[in-house]
Amino acid sequence: MLPNEVDKLRAKEQKERKACYFIYYRVMVVCFVLPFFGAWYSVLAGAANAFSIVRYFSVTGILLLICTLVISGAYFIMCGGMRRDIKKQLKTIATMPILKKRYVVNNDSYFFFIGSPIRLYIEVTQFDYQTRQEGDEISIEYATRSREYLGYF
DSSP: HHHHHHHHHHHHHHHHHHHHHHHHHHHHHHHHHHHHHHHHHHHHHHHHSOHHHHHHHHHHHHHHHHHHHHHHHHHHHHHHHHHHHHHHOOOOOOOOOEEEEEEEEETEEEEEEEEEEESSSEEHHHHHHHHHHHEEEEEEEEEEOOOOEEEEO
């Protein structure tokens, strides 16, 4: 893998890690606030000992444990493959036929639609758009585990 491709993967992994932390901090606040709402509901229902410290910390601990497990699992599913790709620096090259060619007038872009499970279409240069025809083969590069698109040739 080229250094700029590794840097691209590192930037994306860091961005997704920040998103997971952002969500986790918000969920953590909810885990601490939610037991208070339960206590106020108990007060309105007429419970004798609505504000129990033991109940508050046990409910908060259970909520935190569940949320930590769920968010950690989501993080490893999202970023685990990308971290392995960065560590091993492997990429896969797949050769696919060009199914359709499209030019988008609005933003002056050229696209090839390809028969790949990784990527349905790729943006190409004007030169490649004019020199290659439908049915020609094009090779795409992607990270092996995370399946992050890296480029074509």
